[in-house]
Amino acid sequence: xxxxxxxxxxxxxxxxxxxxxxxxxxxxxxxxxxxxxxxxxxxxxxxxxxxxxxxxxxxxxxxxxxxxxxxxxxxxxxxxxxxxxxxxxxxxxxxxxxxxxxxxxxxxxxxxxxxxxxxxxxxxxxxxxxxxxxxxxxxxxxxxxxxxxxxxxxxxxxxxxxxxxxxxxxxxxxxxxxxxxxxxxxxxxxxxxxxxxxxxxxxxxxxxxxxxxxxxxxxxxxxxxxxxxxxxxxxxxxxxxxxxxxxxxxxxxxxxxxxxxxxxxxxxxxxxxxxxxxxxxxxxxxxxx
Amino acid sequence: xxxxxxxxxxxxxxxxxxxxxxxxxxxxxxxxxxxxxxxxxxxxxxxxxxxxxxxxxxxxxxxxxxxxxxxxxxxxxxxxxxxxxxxxxxxxxxxxxxxxxxxxxxxxxxxxxxxxxxxxxxxxxxxxxxxxxxxxxxxxxxxxxxxxxxxxxxxxxxxxxxxxxxxxxxxxxxxxxxxxxxxxxxxxxxxxxxxxxxxxxxxxxxxxxxxxxxxxxxxxxxxxxxxxxxxxxxxxxxxxxxxxxxxxxxxxxxxxxxxxxxxxxxxxxxxxxxxxxxxxxxxxxxxxxxxxxxxxxxxxxxxxxxxxxxxxxxxxxxxxxxxxxxxxxxxxxxxxxxxxxxxxxxxxxxxxxxxxxxxxxxxxxxxxxxxxxxxxxxxxxxxxxxxxxxxxxxxxxxxxxxxxxxxxxxxxxxxxxxxxxxxxxxxxxxxxxxxxxxxxxxxxxxxxxxxxxxxxxxxxxxxxxxxxxx
Numbered sequence: 153x154x155x156x157x158x159x160x161x162x163x164x165x166x167x168x169x170x171x172x173x174x175x176x177x178x179x180x181x182x183x184x185x186x187x188x189x190x191x192x193x194x195x196x197x198x199x200x201x202x203x204x205x206x207x208x209x210x211x212x213x214x215x216x217x218x219x220x221x222x223x224x225x226x227x228x229x230x231x232x233x234x235x236x237x238x239x240x241x242x243x244x245x246x247x248x249x250x251x252x253x254x255x256x257x258x259x260x261x262x263x264x265x266x267x268x269x270x271x272x273x274x275x276x277x278x279x280x281x282x283x284x285x286x287x288x289x290x291x292x293x294x295x296x297x298x299x300x301x302x303x304x305x306x307x308x309x310x311x312x313x314x315x316x317x318x319x320x321x322x323x324x325x326x327x328x329x330x331x332x333x334x335x336x337x338x339x340x341x342x343x344x345x346x347x348x349x350x351x352x353x354x355x356x357x358x359x360x361x362x363x364x365x366x367x368x369x370x371x372x373x374x375x376x377x378x379x380x381x382x383x384x385x386x387x388x389x390x391x392x393x394x395x396x397x398x399x400x401x402x403x404x405x406x407x408x409x410x411x412x413x414x415x416x417x418x419x420x421x422x423x424x425x426x427x428x429x430x431x432x433x434x435x436x437x438x439x440x441x
Numbered sequence: 442x443x444x445x446x447x448x449x450x451x452x453x454x455x456x457x458x459x460x461x462x463x464x465x466x467x468x469x470x471x472x473x474x475x476x477x478x479x480x481x482x483x484x485x486x487x488x489x490x491x492x493x494x495x496x497x498x499x500x501x502x503x504x505x506x507x508x509x510x511x512x513x514x515x516x517x518x519x520x521x522x523x524x525x526x527x528x529x530x531x532x533x534x535x536x537x538x539x540x541x542x543x544x545x546x547x548x549x550x551x552x553x554x555x556x557x558x559x560x561x562x563x564x565x566x567x568x569x570x571x572x573x574x575x576x577x578x579x580x581x582x583x584x585x586x587x588x589x590x591x592x593x594x595x596x597x598x599x600x601x602x603x604x605x606x607x608x609x610x611x612x613x614x615x616x617x618x619x620x621x622x623x624x625x626x627x628x629x630x631x632x633x634x635x636x637x638x639x640x641x642x643x644x645x646x647x648x649x650x651x652x653x654x655x656x657x658x659x660x661x662x663x664x665x666x667x668x669x670x671x672x673x674x675x676x677x678x679x680x681x682x683x684x685x686x687x688x689x690x691x692x693x694x695x696x697x698x699x700x701x702x703x704x705x706x707x708x709x710x711x712x713x714x715x716x717x718x719x720x721x722x723x724x725x726x727x728x729x730x731x732x733x734x735x736x737x738x739x740x741x742x743x744x745x746x747x748x749x750x751x752x753x754x755x756x757x758x759x760x761x762x763x764x765x766x767x768x769x770x771x772x773x774x775x776x777x778x779x780x781x782x783x784x785x786x787x788x789x790x791x792x793x794x795x796x797x798x799x800x801x802x803x804x805x806x807x808x809x810x811x812x813x814x815x816x817x818x819x820x821x822x823x824x825x826x827x828x829x830x831x832x833x834x835x836x837x838x839x840x841x842x843x844x845x846x847x848x849x850x851x852x853x854x855x856x857x858x859x860x861x862x863x864x865x866x867x868x869x870x871x872x873x874x875x876x877x878x879x880x881x882x883x884x885x886x887x888x889x890x891x892x893x894x895x896x897x898x899x900x901x902x903x904x905x906x907x908x909x910x911x
Binding site for chain 2: 158167168169170180182183184185186187188254280281282284291293294295296388391392393436438
């Protein structure tokens with residue numbers, strides 16, 4: 153330990169530490185000693201923390217710490233606790249008769265809230281996060297249904313899918329590609345007739361000829377008035393809603409090549425309660441029947 | 442050459458033994474202590490009947506259910522601006538008091554000061570006044586010292602436990618929590634909160650005391666910015682007191698150097714050295730000095746509430762200015778005005794808020810859809826709030842210039858029952874029939890109305906309808 157002269161600053165009367173930089177001296181206003189202790193305490197705490205909690209990064213993962221703390225384990229425990237808490241509701245939802253679901257207010261609320269999550273995870277990729285669909289993917293918000301909009305019909309569609317070869321019970325609609333059957337001017341005429349079903353802007357002469365062809369070729373499935381047939385999944389052509397588009401070009405393609413939209417069966421992938429939940433969610437979006 | 446070891450960079454805490462003092466300010470501080478501690482310890486036990494569905498605790502911060510109850514006022518999370526307003530008022534209040542009276546908060550009302558005062562009171566009851574405590578401090582650790590010290594610490598600990606305990610009662614029903622706490626079945630968070638607050642109270646009130654104010658608290662450092670030459674602080678009339686001395690000689694000042702002001706100081710400073718960082722303006726030195734001045738037949742006020750601007754005037758022979766001249770200044774008047782305006786605004790907001798309320802959130806994914814008959818429909822989520830203690834039936838309607846029609850998801854009528862003291866979300870549809878101008882107009886304004894069927898109270902929200910723009 154070096155010894156030095158006691159140096160008192162003349163301006164303040166305070167002793168200096170003896171440190172000097174370019175004539176600037178450092179006053180010694182001593183810190184309280186407990187402050188130093190709290191500094192040491194922090195060091196001790198730090199050492200304890202490194203031992204107790206995950207701290208040192210290793211090549212794979214990190215040290216675990218003797219308390220075994222893990223955020224992943226906590227999340228897993230939270231999820232388990234949440235599932236346990238809702239186990240009764242889930243069981244009830246799996247067994248419920250869908251016709252009576254809406255009468256059970258608590259269960260219905262649980263189904264809709266859970267169904268929203270199931271929808272966002274599994275359905276939004278095609279039907280959109282707001283369920284508004286896209287070209288070729290039905291809008292689930294409107295009142296137009298290919299296969300039916302009751303809770304039971306929606307649940308059936310979700311369970312078995314559409315034009316799904318892995319499931320014998322899947323919804324299956326079949327339309328021939330009329331490009332191989334009709335001449336192209338006949339197709340033009342049919343298209344004009346189809347447009348005339350829901351619009352006032354069409355070629356009357358062509359439509360008149362098209363009506364005859366429609367009656368022969370299309371009315372079996374789409375109905376004489378073009379209002380569709382749900383049992384066959386044949387769309388209503390007389391309403392304001394188009395799945396692929398209502399302009400001449402799109403309609404010509406639809407008649408020529410036919411459309412074969414598909415949907416997987418969710419029954420094998422989701423639990424019964426999840427299917428019922430997402431059916432309840434879709435049913436209350438605005439189009440439910 | 443005279444050499445000394447290098448200077449110490451850390452200093453031990455200087456023990457302080459404040460002497461008992463009586464006088465106006467001491468009495469005033471006792472009253473403040475009784476008042477503030479009384480509020481703190483007793484408030485959770487006040488009952489307030491709100492009906493069967495709601496808690497009957499007058500002041501309750503119900504974090505679990507997101508409600509704050511204050512006697513007849515109930516605050517929901519979306520009304521947090523009341524709390525923000527109160528905090529702004531508290532801030533402005535501190536500005537006001539600091540610019541007028543310096544560190545008056547520190548000296549009178551700060552919990553650190555109040556609890557330290559209480560702990561010193563206990564200390565004096567058990568160990569005696571200043572001289573006895575100094576002797577005890579210097580004495581060996583014999584039976585008597587252990588007995589006194591342990592007794593004192595035990596009483597401190599009791600106060601500390603009560604302090605930590607009172608805190609948790611603000612957050613849940615106090616009587617049932619007390620039962621659970623004593624039965625050992627309360628939530629661990631309650632116990633750990635009490636443990637932490639007990640430890641801090643015991644440590645800060647018993648041992649850290651002035652160290653908290655000098656080294657830990659940020660508020661004194663900010664206060665300097667709010668004080669000016671007219672701010673009242675505790676000061677020594679040096680021009681009257683000096684030269685000080687015990688001997689009564691010709692030309693001597695009024696200060697007889699009795700050290701009374703130093704002995705009563707809880708911060709351990711000598712006020713005669715002028716304004717100091719440590720001084721919390723508790724005014725106990727004023728009481729001590731006035732007492733001495735009366736006994737030696739001199740006028741009171743050798744140590745007094747003074748402003749820096751008083752010094753030159755009084756040195757020149759002016760009589761002391763009255764206190765109100767220091768306090769009534771443009772700066773304090775502006776602070777008071779702002780403070781009052783916010784207060785009036787809050788009271789006004791409190792009176793005009795409705796017991797039923799609604800917010801309307803348009804579902805913009807997608808903005809509109811077409812129905813099979815060509816009608817255009819928009820969807821909205823209405824949040825309906827019922828602040829009554831019983832379920833209420835709400836009637837929903839819209840007013841609009843166009844032919845828009847309102848329907849409710851899952852309901853046949855436009856009536857919704859909202860349970861007591863809660864809010865619920867109702868999905869609603871607004872439809873423009875095919876051919877209606879709104880169906881083809883980009884944006885049509887509309888107004889949602891909600892009416893309490895029972896008493897006719899109404900609330901509304903404006904929104905827009907998106908049509909199929911051409």
